[in-house]
Amino acid sequence: MSGRLLRWVGTGAALGALLATASPAYAVPEPSGPGERPVSELLTDLQELYRKAEESTETYNATQEKLKDQRAEVTRLNGSLARARTSVRDSRGAAARFARQQYQGRTNISPYVHLLLARNPQQAVDQGHVLGRAAAERAATVERLVGGEQKASALAARAKGALATQVALAAREKEARDTVKGRLKEVEELLASLSTEQLEELARAEEEGMAEAQKKFLKSGSLSGSPGSTPTRPPSRRGDSALDYAVRQIGKPYKWGAEGPRSFDCSGLTSRAWAAAGKEIPRTSQEQWAQLKRVSLRKLRPGDLIVYFPKATHVAMYLGDGMVIQAPRPGTRVKVSPIAANPLLGAVRPDPSAKPMKDYVPPKLPRGAMKGGDAGYGRAAAPRT
Known part of the structure; x- marks a missing residue:
């Protein structure tokens, strides 16, 4: 273990430079024998720092996942909004076409008069059905236009809100990332302030x-x-x-x-x-x-x-x-x-309902699988490997 510690201490000038900027709260005097801080106290400090860093890391991970989902939601809403606006544009075109047709063929004569004056009443009735269907189509077009505009307006509002949420999450992600970096810097400063014997x-x-x-x-x-x-x-x-x-x-x-x-x-x-x-x-x-x-x-x-x-x-x-x-x-x-x-x-x-295997063979571990520090966050720091 001492060899790895010595290698860790000498991994670069960066940690050495941190000695000059170490937080006063963790400043350790030069080795002077029994007067040095006890190991139990150092372990407690490192435990607290690592735990806070772990909590900040998981906060960052959670925020990043929410941001990823929110970006997907913004993309989905923008796609729906584009399709709704296309539908509104098509409906407006159809409504304008019907308006032109009505203007060009308008008459003050009632359809009932047309029916009474027609030489072939059955033909007039058939024409009436066609006119009725055309009127229904026009009404449906207007209804689609109105509904489409309402839908597009609602989607635009949702897309705007989703984008605002995305921006807020991005700010939270940056804050969480900065917090993690700050926590880890505290750990490095404390470790860099220790002597080889203390490590x-x-x-x-x-x-x-x-x-x-x-x-x-x-x-x-x-x-x-x-x-x-x-x-x-x-x-x-x-x-x-x-x-x-x-x-x-x-x-x-x-x-x-x-x-x-x-x-x-x-x-x-x-x-x-x-x-x-x-x-x-x-x-x-x-x-x-x-x-x-x-x-x-x-x-x-x-x-x-x-x-x-x-x-x-x-x-x-x-x-x-x-x-x-x-x-x-x-x-x-x-x-x-x-x-x-x-x-x-x-x-x-993760799979509580799955049945256990009948032919399980434990995996073969690579050489050095247990090499390095064992403790996770909440324990003292181990040498970098």
Whole structure:
């Protein structure tokens, strides 16, 4: 671990420059022995910063999804408005044509007089039917014109409102994006202000804390009901496909707001994996927790989603045997981690009615699948890999 930490500290001048601008709230004095800030205090600070960054990231993701939907709605309404205006233009043309015809052929003689004076009354009656149909057609044309104008007016108002909503969402997206950047800058400033010895101490504390949490979790029997046992149930066909997709992403970098194919954030990975399996699920971890079917940890099967932290701000995919695949946090890569690497909130299943496979074979993991930091947001920072 210390080697990776040393490499992280020396990755570039950018973090070194941040030492000069570090926030006073997190300023750490030069190493002077026992007088340095305790690791527990640093862990608490980093935990709070990462949690806030994760919350801001999911807010950004949710806003981005709403903006995407709103743009599609604006496009749809503009298309409908264009068609309505074309219909109004056609109706106006037809109405003008009827007006010209009526003007050119007008007469003061009543149709009944025409009928009485006609040499062939039956022919006059037939002509009357034709005239009646023409009158009905004219009335229908006028009705279409009036209705079309009303529809076009309503669509224009809706399109205007939808555009205003889009503009407001775009502003909110920018605000959320700036918030994420600010949160992550705070993390970088704090990390850059630490000495190599402090970073090594943080890494050890993080690893020890995660290992202890995993050990206690498995002994509790939360996964199976029997302490120390973590049997793997077979997934559904789609769950297997989603898991296969996630495994193939191992090693790709975390990037907030990303949903593939080159990089992912936590919910970007889980939503894209299930989409690849033919099942669309919500984009954000909060919506995945809110909308998908809850499932007991004792009934977990590969492909299920594990949600973390009280506000559901982190999510991973269950691999089996007490392990998950996740995109942990900025500076890390998609990897395999212990299920208890973060405080669990619960689990959800995208396809609760699907039957488990009978011929399930666990996926073969690539080399180095567990390499790198295990903790997601809410834990201390790990070295960049």
